[in-house]
Amino acid sequence: MTVEAAQAVVIGTSAGAVQALSQILPRLPEAYPLPVLVVVHVPAAPSGLVALFDARCNIEVREPEDKEPIVPGTIYFAPPSYHMLVEEDGSIALSTDEPVLFSRPSIDVLFQSAADSFRDGLVGVVLTGANEDGAAGAAAVAAAGGTVLVEDPEHAYAAAMPRAASARCPSAQLLSLDAIADYLLHLGTT
Amino acid sequence: MDAALNPPAGEPVEDIEIHLLLEALYRRYHYDFRHYARASIKRRLRQALSQMGFASLSALQDELLHDPAVLTRLLDYLTVQVSEMFRDPAYFRAIREKVVPHLRTYPSLKIWIAGCSGGEELYSFAILLHEERLLDRTLLYATDINPTALETAQKGIYALERVAAFTQNHQRSGGRTSLSEYYSGAYDRVVFDKKLRERVVFSDHSLVNDAVFAECQFVSCRNVMIYFDRPLQSRALGLFKDSLSRGGFLGLGSKETTRFSDHADAFTEFVREEKIYRRRDT
Numbered sequence: 298m299t300v301e302a303a304q305a306v307v308i309g310t311s312a313g314a315v316q317a318l319s320q321i322l323p324r325l326p327e328a329y330p331l332p333v334l335v336v337v338h339v340p341a342a343p344s345g346l347v348a349l350f351d352a353r354c355n356i357e358v359r360e361p362e363d364k365e366p367i368v369p370g371t372i373y374f375a376p377p378s379y380h381m382l383v384e385e386d387g388s389i390a391l392s393t394d395e396p397v398l399f400s401r402p403s404i405d406v407l408f409q410s411a412a413d414s415f416r417d418g419l420v421g422v423v424l425t426g427a428n429e430d431g432a433a434g435a436a437a438v439a440a441a442g443g444t445v446l447v448e449d450p451e452h453a454y455a456a457a458m459p460r461a462a463s464a465r466c467p468s469a470q471l472l473s474l475d476a477i478a479d480y481l482l483h484l485g486t487t
Numbered sequence: 488m489d490a491a492l493n494p495p496a497g498e499p500v501e502d503i504e505i506h507l508l509l510e511a512l513y514r515r516y517h518y519d520f521r522h523y524a525r526a527s528i529k530r531r532l533r534q535a536l537s538q539m540g541f542a543s544l545s546a547l548q549d550e551l552l553h554d555p556a557v558l559t560r561l562l563d564y565l566t567v568q569v570s571e572m573f574r575d576p577a578y579f580r581a582i583r584e585k586v587v588p589h590l591r592t593y594p595s596l597k598i599w600i601a602g603c604s605g606g607e608e609l610y611s612f613a614i615l616l617h618e619e620r621l622l623d624r625t626l627l628y629a630t631d632i633n634p635t636a637l638e639t640a641q642k643g644i645y646a647l648e649r650v651a652a653f654t655q656n657h658q659r660s661g662g663r664t665s666l667s668e669y670y671s672g673a674y675d676r677v678v679f680d681k682k683l684r685e686r687v688v689f690s691d692h693s694l695v696n697d698a699v700f701a702e703c704q705f706v707s708c709r710n711v712m713i714y715f716d717r718p719l720q721s722r723a724l725g726l727f728k729d730s731l732s733r734g735g736f737l738g739l740g741s742k743e744t745t746r747f748s749d750h751a752d753a754f755t756e757f758v759r760e761e762k763i764y765r766r767r768d769t
Binding site for chain 2: 360361362363365376382385390391392393395406
Protein backbone atom coordinates (compact mmCIF):
# COMPACT_ATOMS: atom_id res chain seq x y z
CA MET A 298 0.00 0.00 0.00
CA THR A 299 1.26 3.46 -0.82
CA VAL A 300 1.25 6.03 1.91
CA GLU A 301 -1.18 8.22 -0.06
CA ALA A 302 -3.73 5.41 -0.19
CA ALA A 303 -4.08 5.17 3.58
CA GLN A 304 -7.53 6.29 4.75
CA ALA A 305 -7.82 5.05 8.30
CA VAL A 306 -6.06 3.28 11.14
CA VAL A 307 -7.69 0.71 13.42
CA ILE A 308 -6.04 -0.49 16.63
CA GLY A 309 -6.99 -3.37 18.90
CA THR A 310 -5.52 -4.20 22.29
CA SER A 311 -6.38 -5.67 25.66
CA ALA A 312 -4.14 -6.44 28.66
CA GLY A 313 -1.41 -3.80 28.85
CA ALA A 314 -3.36 -1.50 26.53
CA VAL A 315 -2.92 1.80 28.33
CA GLN A 316 0.84 1.60 28.43
CA ALA A 317 1.14 0.44 24.83
CA LEU A 318 -1.22 3.11 23.51
CA SER A 319 0.66 5.71 25.55
CA GLN A 320 3.72 5.03 23.43
CA ILE A 321 1.79 5.56 20.21
CA LEU A 322 -1.19 7.89 20.39
CA PRO A 323 0.49 10.94 21.99
CA ARG A 324 3.02 10.97 19.15
CA LEU A 325 0.38 11.62 16.48
CA PRO A 326 0.68 15.28 15.51
CA GLU A 327 -1.98 17.94 15.31
CA ALA A 328 -3.69 17.79 11.90
CA TYR A 329 -2.91 14.08 11.57
CA PRO A 330 -4.65 13.28 8.29
CA LEU A 331 -6.23 9.95 9.24
CA PRO A 332 -8.91 8.86 11.68
CA VAL A 333 -7.79 6.33 14.30
CA LEU A 334 -10.37 3.89 15.65
CA VAL A 335 -9.44 1.97 18.78
CA VAL A 336 -10.93 -1.01 20.56
CA VAL A 337 -9.68 -1.71 24.06
CA HIS A 338 -11.26 -4.48 26.12
CA VAL A 339 -12.58 -2.75 29.19
CA PRO A 340 -15.05 -3.62 31.90
CA ALA A 341 -18.67 -2.57 31.32
CA ALA A 342 -18.39 0.45 33.59
CA PRO A 343 -17.71 3.82 31.96
CA SER A 344 -14.09 3.82 30.91
CA GLY A 345 -11.68 6.64 31.65
CA LEU A 346 -9.80 6.11 28.39
CA VAL A 347 -11.10 9.22 26.68
CA ALA A 348 -10.20 11.53 29.55
CA LEU A 349 -6.85 9.83 29.99
CA PHE A 350 -5.78 10.13 26.36
CA ASP A 351 -7.44 13.45 25.64
CA ALA A 352 -5.10 14.97 28.19
CA ARG A 353 -2.05 13.45 26.51
CA CYS A 354 -2.81 13.64 22.79
CA ASN A 355 -2.41 16.40 20.22
CA ILE A 356 -5.56 15.40 18.35
CA GLU A 357 -9.15 15.06 19.47
CA VAL A 358 -10.06 11.94 21.43
CA ARG A 359 -13.68 10.87 21.72
CA GLU A 360 -16.17 8.10 22.33
CA PRO A 361 -18.46 8.30 19.30
CA GLU A 362 -22.23 8.31 19.14
CA ASP A 363 -24.05 6.14 16.66
CA LYS A 364 -23.98 7.42 13.03
CA GLU A 365 -21.29 9.96 13.80
CA PRO A 366 -19.29 10.85 10.66
CA ILE A 367 -15.67 9.73 10.92
CA VAL A 368 -13.34 12.70 10.57
CA PRO A 369 -9.55 12.65 10.12
CA GLY A 370 -7.32 13.69 12.97
CA THR A 371 -9.60 12.15 15.57
CA ILE A 372 -9.12 9.15 17.83
CA TYR A 373 -12.31 7.18 18.46
CA PHE A 374 -12.49 4.78 21.40
CA ALA A 375 -15.24 2.16 21.16
CA PRO A 376 -17.74 2.81 23.97
CA PRO A 377 -17.86 0.14 26.70
CA SER A 378 -20.51 -2.54 26.02
CA TYR A 379 -20.91 -1.62 22.34
CA HIS A 380 -19.32 -3.00 19.22
CA MET A 381 -17.99 -0.23 17.00
CA LEU A 382 -18.33 -0.70 13.24
CA VAL A 383 -17.60 1.38 10.16
CA GLU A 384 -20.32 2.04 7.58
CA GLU A 385 -19.48 2.39 3.90
CA ASP A 386 -20.51 6.05 3.91
CA GLY A 387 -17.70 6.68 6.41
CA SER A 388 -19.77 6.94 9.56
CA ILE A 389 -19.61 4.97 12.77
CA ALA A 390 -22.25 2.39 13.60
CA LEU A 391 -22.58 0.93 17.07
CA SER A 392 -24.19 -2.37 17.97
CA THR A 393 -25.23 -4.25 21.07
CA ASP A 394 -24.94 -7.64 19.40
CA GLU A 395 -23.68 -10.38 21.67
CA PRO A 396 -20.01 -10.33 22.69
CA VAL A 397 -17.55 -12.00 20.32
CA LEU A 398 -14.84 -14.08 22.01
CA PHE A 399 -16.31 -12.78 25.29
CA SER A 400 -15.60 -9.21 24.21
CA ARG A 401 -17.81 -6.24 23.49
CA PRO A 402 -16.38 -4.12 22.02
CA SER A 403 -14.70 -6.69 19.80
CA ILE A 404 -11.54 -6.02 17.81
CA ASP A 405 -12.58 -8.51 15.12
CA VAL A 406 -15.91 -6.73 14.59
CA LEU A 407 -14.23 -3.35 14.15
CA PHE A 408 -11.48 -4.68 11.89
CA GLN A 409 -13.84 -6.67 9.67
CA SER A 410 -16.25 -3.80 9.07
CA ALA A 411 -13.41 -1.30 8.59
CA ALA A 412 -11.81 -3.67 6.06
CA ASP A 413 -15.13 -3.84 4.18
CA SER A 414 -15.27 -0.05 4.00
CA PHE A 415 -11.65 1.07 3.62
CA ARG A 416 -10.28 -2.02 1.84
CA ASP A 417 -6.67 -1.37 0.84
CA GLY A 418 -6.79 2.02 2.54
CA LEU A 419 -6.79 0.49 5.99
CA VAL A 420 -3.93 -0.03 8.41
CA GLY A 421 -4.78 -2.51 11.17
CA VAL A 422 -2.66 -2.64 14.32
CA VAL A 423 -2.80 -5.41 16.93
CA LEU A 424 -1.04 -4.69 20.21
CA THR A 425 -0.57 -6.44 23.54
CA GLY A 426 -3.41 -8.62 24.82
CA ALA A 427 -4.16 -11.88 26.52
CA ASN A 428 -6.72 -13.47 24.19
CA GLU A 429 -7.20 -14.12 20.48
CA ASP A 430 -9.51 -11.28 19.57
CA GLY A 431 -8.07 -9.39 16.60
CA ALA A 432 -6.65 -12.41 14.79
CA ALA A 433 -9.64 -12.92 12.48
CA GLY A 434 -9.87 -9.14 12.09
CA ALA A 435 -6.22 -8.85 11.08
CA ALA A 436 -6.74 -11.58 8.49
CA ALA A 437 -9.77 -9.69 7.13
CA VAL A 438 -7.76 -6.47 6.84
CA ALA A 439 -5.02 -8.27 4.91
CA ALA A 440 -7.54 -10.10 2.69
CA ALA A 441 -9.07 -6.75 1.69
CA GLY A 442 -5.64 -5.49 0.67
CA GLY A 443 -4.89 -3.46 3.79
CA THR A 444 -1.72 -3.41 5.88
CA VAL A 445 -1.38 -5.22 9.20
CA LEU A 446 1.10 -4.26 11.90
CA VAL A 447 1.49 -6.42 14.98
CA GLU A 448 3.41 -5.63 18.13
CA ASP A 449 6.37 -7.97 18.34
CA PRO A 450 5.18 -10.71 20.75
CA GLU A 451 8.71 -11.07 22.14
CA HIS A 452 8.43 -7.63 23.69
CA ALA A 453 4.69 -7.29 24.25
CA TYR A 454 3.29 -7.07 27.79
CA ALA A 455 0.91 -9.91 26.88
CA ALA A 456 1.97 -11.97 23.87
CA ALA A 457 -1.16 -14.04 23.16
CA MET A 458 -3.01 -11.45 21.09
CA PRO A 459 -0.11 -10.41 18.85
CA ARG A 460 0.94 -14.02 18.50
CA ALA A 461 -2.55 -15.12 17.40
CA ALA A 462 -2.77 -12.21 14.97
CA SER A 463 0.55 -12.94 13.33
CA ALA A 464 -0.31 -16.65 13.09
CA ARG A 465 -3.62 -15.92 11.32
CA CYS A 466 -2.12 -13.17 9.19
CA PRO A 467 1.34 -14.21 7.94
CA SER A 468 1.77 -10.97 5.96
CA ALA A 469 1.66 -8.93 9.18
CA GLN A 470 4.76 -6.90 10.02
CA LEU A 471 6.06 -7.53 13.53
CA LEU A 472 7.29 -4.26 15.00
CA SER A 473 8.16 -2.65 18.30
CA LEU A 474 5.78 -0.05 19.73
CA ASP A 475 8.14 2.72 18.69
CA ALA A 476 8.39 1.36 15.16
CA ILE A 477 4.59 1.15 14.97
CA ALA A 478 4.36 4.79 16.05
CA ASP A 479 6.99 5.72 13.43
CA TYR A 480 5.00 3.90 10.77
CA LEU A 481 1.75 5.69 11.66
CA LEU A 482 3.56 9.05 11.76
CA HIS A 483 5.00 8.36 8.32
CA LEU A 484 1.45 7.79 7.00
CA GLY A 485 0.76 11.33 8.07
CA THR A 486 3.67 13.04 6.38
CA THR A 487 2.62 13.13 2.74
CA MET B 488 -13.36 -14.47 -25.57
CA ASP B 489 -10.77 -12.68 -23.47
CA ALA B 490 -13.28 -9.97 -22.61
CA ALA B 491 -15.64 -12.62 -21.29
CA LEU B 492 -12.89 -14.07 -19.12
CA ASN B 493 -11.94 -10.69 -17.70
CA PRO B 494 -15.17 -8.85 -16.98
CA PRO B 495 -14.77 -5.30 -15.67
CA ALA B 496 -14.64 -5.14 -11.88
CA GLY B 497 -18.12 -4.52 -10.49
CA GLU B 498 -19.56 -4.32 -7.00
CA PRO B 499 -18.28 -7.00 -4.61
CA VAL B 500 -20.39 -10.15 -4.98
CA GLU B 501 -21.30 -10.20 -1.30
CA ASP B 502 -22.75 -6.68 -1.47
CA ILE B 503 -24.90 -7.66 -4.44
CA GLU B 504 -26.06 -10.79 -2.64
CA ILE B 505 -26.99 -8.84 0.49
CA HIS B 506 -28.96 -6.34 -1.55
CA LEU B 507 -30.84 -9.10 -3.38
CA LEU B 508 -31.48 -11.15 -0.25
CA LEU B 509 -32.98 -8.17 1.61
CA GLU B 510 -35.11 -7.39 -1.43
CA ALA B 511 -36.30 -11.01 -1.57
CA LEU B 512 -37.09 -10.99 2.15
CA TYR B 513 -39.18 -7.89 1.68
CA ARG B 514 -41.01 -8.95 -1.45
CA ARG B 515 -41.71 -12.49 -0.30
CA TYR B 516 -42.43 -11.93 3.42
CA HIS B 517 -42.79 -8.16 3.90
CA TYR B 518 -39.96 -8.00 6.41
CA ASP B 519 -38.11 -4.87 5.44
CA PHE B 520 -34.45 -4.71 6.45
CA ARG B 521 -33.44 -2.70 3.41
CA HIS B 522 -32.76 0.37 5.52
CA TYR B 523 -30.99 -1.36 8.34
CA ALA B 524 -27.42 -0.21 9.02
CA ARG B 525 -25.46 -2.20 6.50
CA ALA B 526 -22.36 -3.02 8.55
CA SER B 527 -24.35 -4.86 11.23
CA ILE B 528 -26.63 -6.58 8.71
CA LYS B 529 -23.59 -7.84 6.86
CA ARG B 530 -22.14 -9.22 10.08
CA ARG B 531 -25.36 -10.95 11.02
CA LEU B 532 -25.86 -12.41 7.57
CA ARG B 533 -22.30 -13.76 7.60
CA GLN B 534 -23.09 -15.37 10.95
CA ALA B 535 -26.37 -16.79 9.67
CA LEU B 536 -24.59 -18.11 6.61
CA SER B 537 -21.90 -19.96 8.51
CA GLN B 538 -24.24 -21.31 11.20
CA MET B 539 -27.14 -22.27 8.92
CA GLY B 540 -24.73 -24.09 6.65
CA PHE B 541 -25.30 -22.47 3.27
CA ALA B 542 -22.48 -22.09 0.77
CA SER B 543 -23.44 -18.54 -0.16
CA LEU B 544 -26.03 -15.87 0.49
CA SER B 545 -27.47 -16.67 -2.92
CA ALA B 546 -28.05 -20.26 -1.79
CA LEU B 547 -29.65 -18.99 1.42
CA GLN B 548 -31.86 -16.69 -0.60
CA ASP B 549 -32.99 -19.56 -2.79
CA GLU B 550 -34.09 -21.59 0.23
CA LEU B 551 -35.65 -18.55 1.87
CA LEU B 552 -37.85 -17.85 -1.14
CA HIS B 553 -39.20 -21.39 -1.22
CA ASP B 554 -39.28 -22.44 2.41
CA PRO B 555 -40.95 -20.23 5.04
CA ALA B 556 -39.26 -22.27 7.78
CA VAL B 557 -35.99 -20.64 6.78
CA LEU B 558 -37.55 -17.24 7.47
CA THR B 559 -38.02 -17.96 11.16
CA ARG B 560 -34.42 -19.02 11.55
CA LEU B 561 -33.11 -16.08 9.61
CA LEU B 562 -35.21 -13.59 11.58
CA ASP B 563 -33.54 -14.75 14.75
CA TYR B 564 -30.20 -13.69 13.33
CA LEU B 565 -31.50 -10.41 11.99
CA THR B 566 -33.54 -9.20 14.94
CA VAL B 567 -32.88 -10.89 18.23
CA GLN B 568 -31.35 -8.67 20.83
CA VAL B 569 -30.01 -9.73 24.16
CA SER B 570 -30.84 -7.13 26.77
CA GLU B 571 -30.93 -6.95 30.54
CA MET B 572 -33.46 -5.72 33.04
CA PHE B 573 -32.67 -2.18 34.17
CA ARG B 574 -29.87 -2.03 31.63
CA ASP B 575 -27.96 1.22 32.25
CA PRO B 576 -29.34 1.71 35.77
CA ALA B 577 -28.65 5.46 35.62
CA TYR B 578 -31.28 5.74 32.87
CA PHE B 579 -33.95 4.31 35.17
CA ARG B 580 -32.73 6.39 38.07
CA ALA B 581 -33.14 9.51 35.94
CA ILE B 582 -36.66 8.44 34.98
CA ARG B 583 -37.50 7.85 38.63
CA GLU B 584 -36.08 11.12 39.85
CA LYS B 585 -36.75 13.49 36.97
CA VAL B 586 -39.50 12.13 34.74
CA VAL B 587 -41.84 10.46 37.25
CA PRO B 588 -42.74 13.80 38.93
CA HIS B 589 -44.09 14.93 35.54
CA LEU B 590 -45.84 11.62 34.88
CA ARG B 591 -47.65 11.89 38.23
CA THR B 592 -49.52 14.93 36.95
CA TYR B 593 -51.42 12.82 34.40
CA PRO B 594 -54.61 11.00 35.45
CA SER B 595 -53.79 8.21 33.01
CA LEU B 596 -50.59 7.29 31.22
CA LYS B 597 -49.56 5.52 28.05
CA ILE B 598 -46.00 4.28 27.70
CA TRP B 599 -44.59 2.65 24.60
CA ILE B 600 -41.63 0.26 24.70
CA ALA B 601 -40.69 0.24 21.02
CA GLY B 602 -38.63 -2.77 19.95
CA CYS B 603 -39.28 -4.61 23.22
CA SER B 604 -37.40 -7.74 22.16
CA GLY B 605 -37.60 -10.36 24.94
CA GLY B 606 -39.31 -7.98 27.38
CA GLU B 607 -36.47 -7.06 29.75
CA GLU B 608 -37.03 -3.33 29.29
CA LEU B 609 -40.79 -3.77 29.58
CA TYR B 610 -40.65 -5.52 32.95
CA SER B 611 -38.15 -2.94 34.16
CA PHE B 612 -40.66 -0.19 33.39
CA ALA B 613 -43.56 -2.11 34.91
CA ILE B 614 -41.63 -2.63 38.14
CA LEU B 615 -40.48 0.97 38.30
CA LEU B 616 -44.05 2.17 37.73
CA HIS B 617 -45.34 -0.21 40.39
CA GLU B 618 -42.80 1.08 42.87
CA GLU B 619 -43.81 4.64 42.05
CA ARG B 620 -47.50 3.67 42.39
CA LEU B 621 -48.22 4.60 38.82
CA LEU B 622 -48.74 1.17 37.29
CA ASP B 623 -52.50 1.10 37.98
CA ARG B 624 -53.09 4.12 35.83
CA THR B 625 -50.69 3.17 33.05
CA LEU B 626 -51.21 1.30 29.83
CA LEU B 627 -47.97 -0.08 28.40
CA TYR B 628 -47.48 -0.96 24.75
CA ALA B 629 -44.74 -3.47 24.01
CA THR B 630 -44.02 -3.84 20.31
CA ASP B 631 -41.57 -5.74 18.18
CA ILE B 632 -41.40 -7.22 14.69
CA ASN B 633 -40.08 -10.60 15.81
CA PRO B 634 -42.95 -12.93 16.82
CA THR B 635 -40.65 -15.20 18.83
CA ALA B 636 -39.35 -12.24 20.83
CA LEU B 637 -42.89 -11.01 21.51
CA GLU B 638 -43.85 -14.44 22.76
CA THR B 639 -40.86 -14.46 25.11
CA ALA B 640 -41.80 -11.01 26.37
CA GLN B 641 -45.35 -12.13 26.94
CA LYS B 642 -44.26 -15.13 28.99
CA GLY B 643 -41.81 -13.20 31.17
CA ILE B 644 -39.62 -16.24 31.78
CA TYR B 645 -35.87 -15.77 32.10
CA ALA B 646 -32.90 -17.97 32.91
CA LEU B 647 -32.09 -17.97 36.61
CA GLU B 648 -28.43 -17.23 35.87
CA ARG B 649 -29.39 -13.81 34.52
CA VAL B 650 -31.27 -12.74 37.63
CA ALA B 651 -28.22 -11.74 39.68
CA ALA B 652 -27.33 -9.08 37.10
CA PHE B 653 -30.97 -7.96 36.90
CA THR B 654 -31.07 -7.60 40.69
CA GLN B 655 -27.87 -5.61 40.83
CA ASN B 656 -29.08 -3.27 38.08
CA HIS B 657 -32.44 -2.84 39.80
CA GLN B 658 -30.77 -1.79 43.02
CA ARG B 659 -28.49 0.65 41.23
CA SER B 660 -31.49 2.15 39.47
CA GLY B 661 -32.85 3.23 42.86
CA GLY B 662 -35.30 0.33 43.23
CA ARG B 663 -37.53 0.72 46.29
CA THR B 664 -38.35 -2.96 46.60
CA SER B 665 -36.58 -6.25 46.21
CA LEU B 666 -36.66 -7.66 42.70
CA SER B 667 -37.45 -11.07 44.18
CA GLU B 668 -40.94 -9.81 45.05
CA TYR B 669 -41.77 -9.84 41.36
CA TYR B 670 -40.79 -13.32 40.27
CA SER B 671 -41.04 -16.91 41.35
CA GLY B 672 -38.43 -19.50 40.55
CA ALA B 673 -38.75 -22.98 39.16
CA TYR B 674 -35.65 -25.04 38.48
CA ASP B 675 -33.31 -22.96 36.38
CA ARG B 676 -35.83 -20.30 35.41
CA VAL B 677 -37.82 -17.48 36.93
CA VAL B 678 -41.28 -16.30 35.93
CA PHE B 679 -42.23 -12.67 36.41
CA ASP B 680 -45.54 -11.93 38.12
CA LYS B 681 -48.43 -11.74 35.69
CA LYS B 682 -49.73 -8.68 37.52
CA LEU B 683 -46.87 -6.82 35.84
CA ARG B 684 -48.35 -7.54 32.42
CA GLU B 685 -52.03 -7.02 33.17
CA ARG B 686 -51.69 -3.49 31.85
CA VAL B 687 -49.56 -4.39 28.84
CA VAL B 688 -50.62 -4.63 25.20
CA PHE B 689 -48.20 -6.80 23.22
CA SER B 690 -48.26 -6.13 19.54
CA ASP B 691 -46.48 -6.70 16.26
CA HIS B 692 -45.44 -3.25 15.08
CA SER B 693 -42.73 -2.20 12.66
CA LEU B 694 -40.93 1.10 12.91
CA VAL B 695 -40.24 0.70 9.19
CA ASN B 696 -43.81 0.43 7.85
CA ASP B 697 -46.36 0.94 10.58
CA ALA B 698 -48.03 4.12 11.73
CA VAL B 699 -48.87 5.95 14.95
CA PHE B 700 -51.32 3.97 17.08
CA ALA B 701 -51.62 5.89 20.35
CA GLU B 702 -50.77 9.14 22.07
CA CYS B 703 -48.13 8.41 24.67
CA GLN B 704 -46.46 10.31 27.47
CA PHE B 705 -43.26 8.29 27.26
CA VAL B 706 -41.61 6.33 24.48
CA SER B 707 -38.57 4.21 25.32
CA CYS B 708 -36.65 2.86 22.36
CA ARG B 709 -33.13 1.96 23.33
CA ASN B 710 -30.48 0.40 21.13
CA VAL B 711 -33.02 -0.36 18.44
CA MET B 712 -32.33 2.55 16.11
CA ILE B 713 -28.59 1.92 16.14
CA TYR B 714 -29.46 -0.86 13.69
CA PHE B 715 -31.16 1.58 11.29
CA ASP B 716 -29.57 3.72 8.63
CA ARG B 717 -30.07 7.47 8.82
CA PRO B 718 -33.24 7.73 6.69
CA LEU B 719 -34.88 4.98 8.74
CA GLN B 720 -33.77 6.60 12.00
CA SER B 721 -35.47 9.75 10.82
CA ARG B 722 -38.64 7.86 10.03
CA ALA B 723 -38.70 6.24 13.47
CA LEU B 724 -38.02 9.52 15.25
CA GLY B 725 -40.82 11.16 13.25
CA LEU B 726 -43.11 8.37 14.40
CA PHE B 727 -42.10 8.91 18.02
CA LYS B 728 -42.64 12.65 17.71
CA ASP B 729 -46.15 12.06 16.36
CA SER B 730 -46.86 9.45 19.03
CA LEU B 731 -45.96 11.71 21.94
CA SER B 732 -48.32 14.10 23.66
CA ARG B 733 -47.16 17.68 24.09
CA GLY B 734 -44.14 17.66 26.36
CA GLY B 735 -43.96 13.85 26.16
CA PHE B 736 -40.67 12.07 26.87
CA LEU B 737 -38.43 10.00 24.63
CA GLY B 738 -35.68 7.74 25.99
CA LEU B 739 -32.90 6.50 23.69
CA GLY B 740 -29.84 4.30 24.18
CA SER B 741 -26.77 5.82 25.80
CA LYS B 742 -24.97 6.28 22.47
CA GLU B 743 -27.98 7.22 20.37
CA THR B 744 -28.89 10.76 19.42
CA THR B 745 -31.55 12.72 17.56
CA ARG B 746 -28.96 15.06 16.10
CA PHE B 747 -28.22 13.23 12.84
CA SER B 748 -31.92 12.95 11.97
CA ASP B 749 -34.48 15.22 10.30
CA HIS B 750 -36.22 15.67 13.65
CA ALA B 751 -33.40 17.06 15.77
CA ASP B 752 -35.41 20.25 16.31
CA ALA B 753 -38.53 18.40 17.41
CA PHE B 754 -36.94 17.37 20.71
CA THR B 755 -35.09 19.10 23.52
CA GLU B 756 -32.62 17.37 25.79
CA PHE B 757 -34.26 16.74 29.15
CA VAL B 758 -31.63 14.60 30.87
CA ARG B 759 -28.71 14.99 28.51
CA GLU B 760 -26.38 12.32 29.89
CA GLU B 761 -29.13 9.67 29.93
CA LYS B 762 -30.49 10.52 26.48
CA ILE B 763 -33.92 11.45 27.74
CA TYR B 764 -35.52 13.95 25.39
CA ARG B 765 -38.76 15.88 25.53
CA ARG B 766 -41.03 16.74 22.68
CA ARG B 767 -40.98 20.47 21.99
CA ASP B 768 -44.28 22.16 22.67
CA THR B 769 -44.72 23.90 19.34
